[in-house]
Amino acid sequence: MSTNLQNTEYGLEKIFEGAEDFLPLLGTDYVEFYVGNAKQAAHYYKTAFGFQNLAYAGLETGIRDRASYVLVQDKIRLVLTTPLNSESKINEHIVKHGDGVKIIALWVDDARSAFEETTKRGAKVYMEPTVESDEHGEVVRAGIYTYGETVHMFVERKNYHGKFLPGYVEHHSDYNPEPVGLKFIDHMVGNVGWNEMNTWVKWYEDVMGFVNFLSFDDKQIHTEYSALMSKVMANGNGRVKFPINEPAEGKKKSQIEEYIDFYEGPGVQHLAVATNDIIHTVTEMRKRGVEFLSHPPEEYYRAVPARLQEFHHEMKEDIEKLAKLGIMIDADEEGYLLQIFTKPVQDRPTLFFEIIQRMGARGFGAGNFKALFESIEREQAKRGTL
Numbered sequence: 001m002s003t004n005l006q007n008t009e010y011g012l013e014k015i016f017e018g019a020e021d022f023l024p025l026l027g028t029d030y031v032e033f034y035v036g037n038a039k040q041a042a043h044y045y046k047t048a049f050g051f052q053n054l055a056y057a058g059l060e061t062g063i064r065d066r067a068s069y070v071l072v073q074d075k076i077r078l079v080l081t082t083p084l085n086s087e088s089k090i091n092e093h094i095v096k097h098g099d100g101v102k103i104i105a106l107w108v109d110d111a112r113s114a115f116e117e118t119t120k121r122g123a124k125v126y127m128e129p130t131v132e133s134d135e136h137g138e139v140v141r142a143g144i145y146t147y148g149e150t151v152h153m154f155v156e157r158k159n160y161h162g163k164f165l166p167g168y169v170e171h172h173s174d175y176n177p178e179p180v181g182l183k184f185i186d187h188m189v190g191n192v193g194w195n196e197m198n199t200w201v202k203w204y205e206d207v208m209g210f211v212n213f214l215s216f217d218d219k220q221i222h223t224e225y226s227a228l229m230s231k232v233m234a235n236g237n238g239r240v241k242f243p244i245n246e247p248a249e250g251k252k253k254s255q256i257e258e259y260i261d262f263y264e265g266p267g268v269q270h271l272a273v274a275t276n277d278i279i280h281t282v283t284e285m286r287k288r289g290v291e292f293l294s295h296p297p298e299e300y301y302r303a304v305p306a307r308l309q310e311f312h313h314e315m316k317e318d319i320e321k322l323a324k325l326g327i328m329i330d331a332d333e334e335g336y337l338l339q340i341f342t343k344p345v346q347d348r349p350t351l352f353f354e355i356i357q358r359m360g361a362r363g364f365g366a367g368n369f370k371a372l373f374e375s376i377e378r379e380q381a382k383r384g385t386l
């Protein structure tokens with residue numbers, strides 16, 4: 001693992017050395033999924049992940065070609081969108097990719113300037129700056145393409161006081177399962193094709209002013225059978241982190257290649273969502289039917305105390321409980337982290353979620369890569385895609 005951060009203080013307001021923060025990004029605004037059936041997807045994310053209804057747009061609100069459900073849990077906003085007729089462009093996305101992330105929306109102070117700064121540095125235009133308004137004020141949005149058909153939408157909402165965006169109405173439901181403790185999006189990972197990682201690393205540097213603050217090569221990320229490479233990109237204030245993966249040669253097929261095959265191109269591989277109490281969160285999610293990757297073997301948990309000791313950390317959580325839930329533990333100089341990964345959340349082996357609790361550590365669980373990938377390989381073997 002190499003890092004540019006080893007000797008720097010890390011805080012939300014810390015500007016990474018080398019990052020030219022011309023945007024700047026205030027955080028993630030929302031993540032929009034294109035799905036085959038938004039009504040049912042919303043039910044899944046409410047029931048299984050504990051999201052709450054926030055807003056809605058569709059036939060009842062005068063929108064004729066799509067329906068969108070906006071769900072919220074603490075700082076996380078998901079938008080689930082489905083087309084209402086065969087003419088809609090959204091269909092093409094779903095036919096090609098299946099259900100997946102279309103838009104990673106980023107909260108900015110000035111969407112016109114973010115659009116201008118990025119397009120002048122080479123970003124491909126998705127949507128010119130557009131002002132939308134209703135009785136709650138106005139929002140300016142502008143979009144650019146990143147890898148594949150994925151989009152970054154800049155959202156300027158300083159003059160808006162509505163629940164979500166103009167065009168959406170507040171949405172209440174009689175069915176409101178309790179939240180499970182998900183707080184915010186920690187990072188979002190993109191999978192790109194063979195030899196494309198550095199192209200996109202450079203794109204995030206040049207176009208978005210991000211810095212590469214962690215890198216993993218295939219010597220670090222491999223099992224007996226498969227490998228991948230990964231570089232973590234972060235914006236100037238460190239609030240937005242996008243690791244980028246590409247497949248690497250191994251004896252068998254890389255999980256990244258499997259993703260690219262089934263998504264039919266680059267796209268978002270996983271959303272990592274943070275919790276302050278992973279034992280509670282994962283206990284709830286398991287009870288509500290979320291499927292996680294298989295538990296690491298016993299010897300994995302036997303090695304954990306030594307790993308924590310190596311960095312002089314004491315773990316607050318009961319390791320027995322973590323083992324029972326299949327939660328993994330990693331440690332570095334600054335602290336430790338707890339994490340677990342779901343199986344893909346649709347039938348194509350593409351998008352999945354990570355649940356993460358950081359206890360000082362800023363890494364991405366490099367110490368868990370081997371156990372994690374072996375678990376993914378067991379799933380790949382069942383699917384006949386290893």
Ligand code: FE2
Pocket residue numbers: 187189270272354364
């Ligand atoms: Fe992750």
